[in-house]
Structure formats: structure tokens, C-alpha cells
Amino acid sequence: MQWAIIAIIVVVVVVFISLTVKIVPQQRVGVVERLGKFNRLLTPGLNVLIPVIDQVRTYHDLRIQQTNVPPQTVITKDNVQVQIDTIIFYQVVNPEQATYGISDFVYGVRNITTATLRQIIGKMELDETLSGREKISTDIRIALDEATEKWGVRIERVEVLDIRPPVDIQEAMDKQMKAERNKRAIVLEAEAAKQDMILRAEGDKQSKILKAEGDKEARIREAEGFRQAQELEALGQAKAIESVAAAEKARIEMLRDAALNEAVLAYQSFEALKEVAKGPANKVFIPSNAIETLGSLGAISEVFKAGKDGK
Numbered sequence: 001m002q003w004a005i006i007a008i009i010v011v012v013v014v015v016f017i018s019l020t021v022k023i024v025p026q027q028r029v030g031v032v033e034r035l036g037k038f039n040r041l042l043t044p045g046l047n048v049l050i051p052v053i054d055q056v057r058t059y060h061d062l063r064i065q066q067t068n069v070p071p072q073t074v075i076t077k078d079n080v081q082v083q084i085d086t087i088i089f090y091q092v093v094n095p096e097q098a099t100y101g102i103s104d105f106v107y108g109v110r111n112i113t114t115a116t117l118r119q120i121i122g123k124m125e126l127d128e129t130l131s132g133r134e135k136i137s138t139d140i141r142i143a144l145d146e147a148t149e150k151w152g153v154r155i156e157r158v159e160v161l162d163i164r165p166p167v168d169i170q171e172a173m174d175k176q177m178k179a180e181r182n183k184r185a186i187v188l189e190a191e192a193a194k195q196d197m198i199l200r201a202e203g204d205k206q207s208k209i210l211k212a213e214g215d216k217e218a219r220i221r222e223a224e225g226f227r228q229a230q231e232l233e234a235l236g237q238a239k240a241i242e243s244v245a246a247a248e249k250a251r252i253e254m255l256r257d258a259a260l261n262e263a264v265l266a267y268q269s270f271e272a273l274k275e276v277a278k279g280p281a282n283k284v285f286i287p288s289n290a291i292e293t294l295g296s297l298g299a300i301s302e303v304f305k306a307g308k309d310g311k
Contacts, residue, residue: 019051024059031057031099041095060095064156067106069113074121076129080169082121085161086113086140094152101151108151109144113158116143126165133160 023046024030030042033055042056049056069086076082088109092098102108120139121129129136137158144155165173 016051020049022047022049022056027062028059029062029095030059031095033057038096038100058099060092060098062092062095064089064091066090067109069110069117072114072117074118076121076124076126078125080126081166082126082129083162083164084117084121084136086117086137087159087161088113088144088155089157089159090148091154091156092152093154097150097152099152105148105151105153109148109153109155112144112147113140116140126169130163130165133163136160 022030022042024042024044026044028044030047032039032042032049034050034053038057039054066087066089069088071083071085073081073083090109092105098105117136117140120136124132124136137160141155141158144158148155164170
């Protein structure tokens with residue numbers, strides 16, 4: 001009997017403690033109602049309640065949460081059906097409003113996202129839709145912020161995961177993309193060929209310019225060498241003439257110093273004339289006025305011979 005009473009007391013104590021003491025983990029809060037009316041929030045840590053009178057309505061996670069919006073089939077402005085997948089990142093900033101402002105704020109966020117998505121895509125054509133993910137995300141977030149402000153929920157980010165057009169349009173887009181790639185490849189190949197021709201022409205031009213410059217430099221050097229050779233040759237001829245003139249001048253001075261008279265000079269001329277006339281084909285014509293002079297050349301010859309013999 002005593003053991004039964006002790007067991008009952010233990011159970012009552014455990015139940016009382018479980019109803020009185022609440023331990024809340026970090027980044028979570030509890031909404032406490034007292035006699036059915038909001039009373040306070042349970043903060044992380046140890047919290048004490050009044051049994052039966054106080055009751056925890058719900059707990060909220062204050063961390064950033066995410067929810068996937070089911071794929072939605074929407075129609076674009078140019079009457080093309082596309083399927084869009086989105087994901088919403090949100091955070092509970094006011095647990096009281098999140099509890100009493102709406103029955104299920106996650107469901108509300110999904111519905112608003114779906115409605116807003118239909119409105120946005122209905123104003124855009126297919127090409128705009130496929131390239132306008134950022135605009136779609138921004139417009140959905142603005143619409144959600146206006147609605148969830150009263151729910152104690154803040155929308156952190158909206159991401160469009162995928163936009164899928166119909167299969168036939170996808171195939172047409174693939175063909176168009178392939179054609180664009182081929183076109184770009186042809187354009188790039190033509191541009192490369194053009195650049196190659198330009199570079200080759202530029203190289204040929206530079207080669208001809210360099211060759212012309214080389215030929216010009218060679219002709220200049222050749223002309224300079226020819227000019228210097230002519231100058232040296234002229235200088236040599238001038239030196240030779242100057243030497244001959246100096247020798248002739250010295251010879252004349254030597255003859256003058258030897259006091260040779262006209263008769264001696266005439267005799268030497270006669271001797272030279274004799275040497276000229278020795279050839280069998282040579283004929284010498286002597287003017288008549290020179291015969292008298294030649295008559296005395298024999299005496300002059302004797303005088304020279306006597307001078308040579310020391311007489």
C-alpha cells in the first residue's frame with residue numbers, strides 16, 4: 001500500500017514538473033497562453049509555468065527556413081506555357097504575429113508566390129522569362145514582403161530554380177542555339193582569315209620596305225666608295241703630275257747650272273733626231289733653214305768628244 005502511494009506521488013511530481021518547467025533550446029521560442037490568452041514568450045533556457053493555467057500554444061524556430069513552392073505551369077505574354085520551380089527563404093521575426101496573424105504562414109507564402117508568379121510571367125514574353133530570373137525573383141520578393149510584414153515573417157531570398165518551356169519549343173531553341181553557334185564559328189573563322197591576310201600583307205610590306213632600304217643603303221655605300229676611289233685616283237694623278245713637274249723643273253735648273261749654250265742644245269737635239277731616224281720605216285724631214293745649223297754640228301761633236309777624252 002505504501003509503495004503504491006509513493007508511486008502515485010512520484011508520478012504526480014513528475015507531471016507537475018513537466019507542466020511547470022520548460023527548457024527551450026537556442027534559436028527557438030514558445031508562445032505561452034494563460035487561460036487562452038497570449039501571455040508571454042518562452043526564451044531559450046529554463047522557463048517556469050503555472051500548471052493548468054499556462055499553456056504553450058506553439059514553438060517557432062528563429063533560424064532562416066526554406067520552403068519549396070511546387071512547380072507552377074504559367075502562360076507567358078506570347079501564349080507559351082512554361083513550368084517554373086521556386087524556393088523561398090524566410091525567417092520568423094515576430095513569433096506572436098506569426099502565431100495569431102495567420103493560421104499557416106508557410107502555406108500563405110506559397111500561395112502568394114504562385115499568384116504573383118502568374119501575374120509576373122503573364123506580362124513577359126518567353127525570351128524575357130528565360131533571361132529574367134533575377135527580375136522574377138525580385139518582383140516575387142517585393143510582393144511577399146508586403147504581405148508577410150503583418151505575419152511577423154521576413155522574406156530573406158527568393159530563387160527561381162528552373163524554367164522549363166514545352167518540349168517542342170525547347171527543341172526549336174536548341175536548333176536556333178546550334179545555328180547561332182555555327183554562325184559565330186563561321187564569323188570567327190572569317191575574321192581569323194581576314195586577320196591572317198592582313199598580317200601577311202603587313203609582313204610583305206615590311207619585307208619590301210626593308211629590302212628597299214637595304215638596296216638604297218648598298219647603292220649609297222657603292223657610290224660613296226666610287227667617289228672616294230675617284231678622289232684617291234685624282235689625288236694620285238695630281239701627285240704624279242706634281243712629281244713630273246718637279247723633276248722637269250730640277251732638270252732644267254741642272255741644265256741651266258751646267259751653262260749649256262744654244263749650240264750644245266742643238267747638238268743634243270740632233271743626236272735625238274738621229275735616234276729617231278734609225279728605224280727603217282721612219283723618215284725625217286728637215287726644214288731648209290735648219291741646214292746651216294746642222295753644218296756646224298760636226299764641229300760641235302768634235303768639241304764634245306774632246307771634252308769626253310779630257311782634252
